[in-house]
Structures are given as structure tokens and as C-alpha cells.
Amino acid sequence: MAPEQDSNMLISAVALLGAAVIAVPLFRRLGLGSVLGYLAAGLLIGPFGLGLFSDPQAILHFAELGVVMFLFIIGLEMRPSHLWHLRKQIFGLGALQIGACTLGLTGVGMAFGFSPVVAFVGGAGFVLTSTAIVMQLLAERGDIALPHGQKMVSVLLFEDLLIVPLLALVSFLSPSVAAATDTPHWLAIVTGIGSLAALIFAGLWLLNPLFSLLAAARTREVMAAAALLVVLGSALLMEAGGLSSAMGAFLAGVLLSESTFRHQLEADVEPFRGLLLGLFFLAVGMSLDLSVVAENLALIAAAVPAMMLTKALCIYFVARLTHSSHPEALDRAVLMAQGGEFAFVLYSAASARGLIDAQVNANFTAIVVLSMVLTPLVVIVVRRFIQPARQSLDGIPIAEGLTGSVLMIGFGRFGQVVSQALLARGVDVSIIDSDIEMIRAAQGFGFTVYYGDGTRLDVLRASGAGNARAIAVCVDNRKASDRIVELVRSEFPQAKLLVRAFDREHARLLVGAGVDYHIRETFESALQFGGAALRQLGMEDAEIEEVIDTIRERDAERFALEVAGGGYEAGMGMLLRNTPQAPTRPTPFSKPRSEGKALNEIPGAAQASAPSSS
Structure with a gap:
């Protein structure tokens, strides 16, 4: 490698680390949270800020490994019995919320003048909440293991599963010329099921013997390498089957959740997870194309709040319908009102198959990125200006007339x-x-x-x-x-x-x-x-x-x-x-x-x- 290339790589690495080290503590000190700090730092050093990076998509693709590792660690905390206990929330609450939000967001798209198919693609992409942002905000609050946090995790898991049928639906809706080269739907389904079966087989019968063998060697760096191999290998296997790489890592974590090596695996993966997840948020900030925003300012300025508000209202309605309290429903609606990283995948697939053109793809992408940027701010505003409802004392005995010794x-x-x-x-x-x-x-x-x-x-x-x-x-x-x-x-x-x-x-x-x-x-x-x-x-x-x-x-x-x-x-x-x-x-x-x-x-x-x- 040429010295000049080495120098450029060092400059890029120093710029990324420097932006994170300066922005994140500053934003946390201001009470704005680390996620918003990463996003702002990415916008500053990206192609539409100081211009230190010209291809944020390349960084974003690599940094998605942070999301993959985050889901692996979450999977380690969820034993199969616990995941089975959440099945009604995953497939019941998840399906209900996704269905309501898709209908509402499709209607918003049509109100902005898009055809029903284009409006559906835009709405379906926006439905896919950012797993990284929601999980990070829940982790900072310590709410992941709480009941309302588990409901959000369940919906996010269902959304990760949803990317597969959505991509198949985009392929089905595409013009016949583009669809002629597509893989047959039955083959895609068989491949996905085969990948899932292979991952479950490996998790149940191969991984524990592998880690037992490596532990006997007493080589710490080899154990760390094996942990990364499991995370990345499971993600690659699921991606090859047309499924979500994050879902693959999550399932690998679940399969290892009862292993004696669970804590060791978590300790080995955690440093990489934190670093790459921060890099993911930086890349999202860089991806905000300010020129597209400027050219379509009226559309984007109106669409972002309209999409976020509609999605939040649908989530709140579903939460109340399923007997969640007002504070819990409001919290879920605010946290999950944004689009997510899987929207980029869906929009790219729809653009490649001729369902949407490049301009619409750029607009939809800008709307999603802006919603991700605004979410931490909206959470802060809601928490500061909306007083939490007083807890009900129904069924709670009041201290009055007690006579204990x-x-x-x-x-x-x-x-x-x-x-x-x-x-x-x-x-x-x-x-x-x-x-x-x-x-x-x-x-x-x-x-x-x-x-x-x-x-x-x-x-x-x-x-x-x-x-x-x-x-x-x-x-x-x-x-x-x-x-x-x-x-x-x-x-x-x-x-x-x-x-x-x-x-x-x-x-x-x-x-x-x-x-x-x-x-x-x-x-x-x-x-x-x-x-x-x-x-x-x-x-x-x-x-x-x-x-x-x-x-x-x-x-x-x-x-x-x-x-x-x-x-x-x-x-x-x-x-x-x-x-x-x-x-x-x-x-x-x-x-x-x-x-x-x-x-x-x-x-x-x-x-x-x-x-x-x-």
C-alpha cells in the first residue's frame, strides 16, 4: 500500500475517533444523549459538512456490524424459554403494530401525491424502526429488561423478520422486465428456511463443543476470535439465505444463552459492539444528503413530521388497544416513531427493480435519516415538557390506622x-x-x-x-x-x-x-x-x-x-x-x-x- 494511502487511512481514523470523542461527551453533558452526539459528529465531518469523507455508504455498510453485534449480545440475554414466552408479543403485538403503521404511512404517502405502489414502498420502509437507535436509548435508560422494554424488543425482532417478505413483495410488484431475472420465490423461501435450519443445528450441536475445545487451550485471543467468528458467521449465513444479518446474530446469541461460555462471549464481543455501533451512528449522520434536502425542502420538511406523527399515533393506538398504560404507550410511540436502517435496503431494492426512481429514493432516504436524527431530540422534548401521569393507587393499601408493634x-x-x-x-x-x-x-x-x-x-x-x-x-x-x-x-x-x-x-x-x-x-x-x-x-x-x-x-x-x-x-x-x-x-x-x-x-x-x- 502506498504511503499516501496509509496517511489517508490514518487521517480518516483520527477524524472518526476525534469527532466521537469530542461530540459524544459534549452532547451527554448537555443532556442530549450519545446517539445525537454521534449523528451530529457524522454530519459535521461528512461530505456535506467538512468533507473529510466522500463515501459514507461504504462506512455505513461496514458499521452495520455494530448493529449485528448488539443483537448478538441481546440474544445472549434471552434464553429460548424467555423468547418463547414473548411469542405473543413478537407475532401478535408486532404484526398489529406493523399493519396499522403500514396502512397509516401509505395513506400519508398518497396524500403527498405518490402512486399507491410508491406510497406503499415509502411507508413500508419507514415502518422498519431503527433497531440501533431504540436499543441504544433503552440501554442508556436501563429499560431493555423491563416489561415495556421487552415489548419494544419484541416488535423490533418482528420487524427484522419482516424485511424478507417485504423484499419478496417488492420483487413481486416490480415491472415484468425487471422481474424476469429475479430468483424464483419458492427458491428464495427454501434458501431462507435452509439457512435458518443450518444456524439452529450449528447453535445446538456444534458451538458448545467448539468453545469447550478452545477453552481447554487457554488462549484468550483465540476465544475472542471465535466469538467474532460466531457473530459474523451467523450474520453471513442468514444474509446468504436472504434474511436479516442482525436476526442471524440474534438467533446465535439465543442459542448460546444457556451456554457456560455466555459471559465470556459477551465480554469478548462488547468492545467491538460499542465501537462499531458508534461508527454506525456516525455513518448515518454522514449519509444525510443536504443537497437533496435543499432541492426538495418543502416536501421533506412536511413529510418528516407527517410520517413521524402518523407512525407515533398508530403505535400509541395499538399500545392502548393492547392494554398498555398511557405513559408506556406514549414512550413507545416516541421511541419508535422514526424509520430505520433496513429502509435503505428496501428503497435500494425498489429502485433497482424500477418501482421508484433515483430522485424518490433519495427523498425517501433523506426522510428516514432526518427522522433518525430527530428521534433523540423528540425523546428529550417529550420527557421535559410532558409530565408523567401519576401512578394509579388502585388496589394499593394506604397507611392509615396501623397498630403494629x-x-x-x-x-x-x-x-x-x-x-x-x-x-x-x-x-x-x-x-x-x-x-x-x-x-x-x-x-x-x-x-x-x-x-x-x-x-x-x-x-x-x-x-x-x-x-x-x-x-x-x-x-x-x-x-x-x-x-x-x-x-x-x-x-x-x-x-x-x-x-x-x-x-x-x-x-x-x-x-x-x-x-x-x-x-x-x-x-x-x-x-x-x-x-x-x-x-x-x-x-x-x-x-x-x-x-x-x-x-x-x-x-x-x-x-x-x-x-x-x-x-x-x-x-x-x-x-x-x-x-x-x-x-x-x-x-x-x-x-x-x-x-x-x-x-x-x-x-x-x-x-x-x-x-x-x-
Whole structure:
């Protein structure tokens, strides 16, 4: 390769990386999201910006591997049983949404003066939502595994399957001259089914033995290469059968979801997925042909909002028809209102077969790209200016007139474990929480949790705090915890106050506030973890208990000194002075266990826990 070509490749690589490194953090800092940052960076460095790249389609074709790898990772998270559980959403909800949107968008196309066939092609392409954008936005919000996220994933999977019959339909609708050279439809269907069967066979009977063999060789780079081979090979196999490459990668992930190598595969593919997906968004930004937009400004400026609004309304209607709540339906409509990357494939096929001309293809492509660019902005606007609907309290018991001897505030992961000990001994416990979804989930497991905000004095009184013998504060918000402690100590002094502490500093403040008991949430579990490590190394149980007790007492002494006014530095100094540098026995301390009883002189200090980071 000539030095000049090497230099050009380096310039291109530096431009792509530089644009992403600058734009994405900036847009995230502005609250606009990483997807919009990539799109804007691509537009800036593309042929219609600074002109650093002249052929964005070549980059886009390569960068679609990012979408392929993303679908592979999603497939790894979906076991076949889970996918079977989603079958009604995939084929029921998916078909209903696609059908409604296709009809609506075809009507919009005809309203703009296109013939029914051209309007259908334009609408069918716009129906195919951008998997990359929706999945990325869901991933950034952490919603992929949630029920409403799973519904969107199901529809996206159905759309990936839909590209095959749509391409066949385009071939069927094409003029007879162009259709004469087409592959027979029956042969295309047989080829697709054969590719799918070959992939399932390989996934069930070949891939696990292959990875077992490679794992025995203990060569990390070979395992990474095998992971990429599986992703790209499955995509190539499905593409050769006329199916979606992304669907092939997804199915490969599903087939490997119960493999013992699942986590290793995910770790190997993840870096490539992130980099290539970012490159895909950059290429989409570059693909926006501003000259086409300028020449057909009136058409495109009217068509983009018309198509997005029509598709959003159809999605919302279908969501409400299938019993989704208003917030969920609105969220799905906004996220899925854009066209997607498969539209480019459909429009290119339709143009090649004479269904649409080059000008219409360019217009449709510009409309889809603009919709993809606008989606992150629309999501931000909707979230900022439309207040979420208040959650319904139907079927939720309200904290009022409770009389339990113990009042527990907060029923998260900490409170759930605490409640088991009390309920097991028949203690009358009243539990309140302000998370409606958690209360509904608790009802499914037989727990009665009342709705109430523990930071409000009236709610505490209604919850029986005035008659409770003990109040356990188990909330997972430090600010709320401090407010509850202040109220209880001031208004309900008869109750013993037990509080979950978040770290060492919080524990000191709780002791100063006069709580009767506190525990730092990670300390005791960390001690047990350390003891288990010593046990695995062959140490006797009695010696392990001595080590743990000594650590606990040392920490309690240090904590007592900090509470008494010496501060963290004094406590650490005391700890270090009593820790020998080279112990003669396998324990970190040589001071006798009997030293440490002084901590009983400080109320609440006996519940000391981990170092300051815990």
C-alpha cells in the first residue's frame, strides 16, 4: 500500500475517533444523549459538512456490524424459554403494530401525491424502526429488561423478520422486465428456511463443543476470535439465505444463552459492539444528503413530521388497544416513531427493480435519516415538557390506622431481608413504602405493604409510629433516612429506633442523633466474605471466628474514638498502632480479644462496621 494511502487511512481514523470523542461527551453533558452526539459528529465531518469523507455508504455498510453485534449480545440475554414466552408479543403485538403503521404511512404517502405502489414502498420502509437507535436509548435508560422494554424488543425482532417478505413483495410488484431475472420465490423461501435450519443445528450441536475445545487451550485471543467468528458467521449465513444479518446474530446469541461460555462471549464481543455501533451512528449522520434536502425542502420538511406523527399515533393506538398504560404507550410511540436502517435496503431494492426512481429514493432516504436524527431530540422534548401521569393507587393499601408493634419504613432489598426475621417469630409488623411498583410486586408474594411516605409526620402518625415499640428505617435514600430519624426522635421517643447506615460517616451522624441501633449495610457481609476466603485457604473455623471478632472489635474501638471527637484520622492512627507489621501467626492482629469492651460506654457505637469506604 502506498504511503499516501496509509496517511489517508490514518487521517480518516483520527477524524472518526476525534469527532466521537469530542461530540459524544459534549452532547451527554448537555443532556442530549450519545446517539445525537454521534449523528451530529457524522454530519459535521461528512461530505456535506467538512468533507473529510466522500463515501459514507461504504462506512455505513461496514458499521452495520455494530448493529449485528448488539443483537448478538441481546440474544445472549434471552434464553429460548424467555423468547418463547414473548411469542405473543413478537407475532401478535408486532404484526398489529406493523399493519396499522403500514396502512397509516401509505395513506400519508398518497396524500403527498405518490402512486399507491410508491406510497406503499415509502411507508413500508419507514415502518422498519431503527433497531440501533431504540436499543441504544433503552440501554442508556436501563429499560431493555423491563416489561415495556421487552415489548419494544419484541416488535423490533418482528420487524427484522419482516424485511424478507417485504423484499419478496417488492420483487413481486416490480415491472415484468425487471422481474424476469429475479430468483424464483419458492427458491428464495427454501434458501431462507435452509439457512435458518443450518444456524439452529450449528447453535445446538456444534458451538458448545467448539468453545469447550478452545477453552481447554487457554488462549484468550483465540476465544475472542471465535466469538467474532460466531457473530459474523451467523450474520453471513442468514444474509446468504436472504434474511436479516442482525436476526442471524440474534438467533446465535439465543442459542448460546444457556451456554457456560455466555459471559465470556459477551465480554469478548462488547468492545467491538460499542465501537462499531458508534461508527454506525456516525455513518448515518454522514449519509444525510443536504443537497437533496435543499432541492426538495418543502416536501421533506412536511413529510418528516407527517410520517413521524402518523407512525407515533398508530403505535400509541395499538399500545392502548393492547392494554398498555398511557405513559408506556406514549414512550413507545416516541421511541419508535422514526424509520430505520433496513429502509435503505428496501428503497435500494425498489429502485433497482424500477418501482421508484433515483430522485424518490433519495427523498425517501433523506426522510428516514432526518427522522433518525430527530428521534433523540423528540425523546428529550417529550420527557421535559410532558409530565408523567401519576401512578394509579388502585388496589394499593394506604397507611392509615396501623397498630403494629414494629413499624418498618422501606421494603427494598434491605428491608425485605430484615422483615423475614420479624415475621418468622410472629412479630406484628407494619410495613410502608412509597414505591407503588414494589408494593404491587410484594403483593404477588403474599406481603402486605402499605403506601406511605415515611418522611412526612402525618404519614408516620397514620402508620402507628406513636404506639410502635420499635421503628426500623430501611429506606435506600440517605436524605430520606436522616429526615425520618429527625422526626422519630422528636415526635416518637417511646420507640426504639433502628436505622440502616450507608457508610461510616453516616453511621457517626446516626450515633450523634441518638439512634438505638445502626449497622453499615456492607460491613457484616464483607466480614463473612473475608472469613469464607480464609476458609478456602484451609484455616480452621475457630481461628477464622477469632480473626473476625478481632477485626470487629478493632473497628468498633476506632469508631468509638471517632464518635468521641477524635475523628477519622485518630481512629486510623489507633488502628495502625495496634496492628503489627509482621504477625507471627496467620491473623492480622495480635492484640487479645478481651480489649475492646470500652465501646459499650457509647450508645449505638457497638454496631460499628466497615472501613470508611463501606
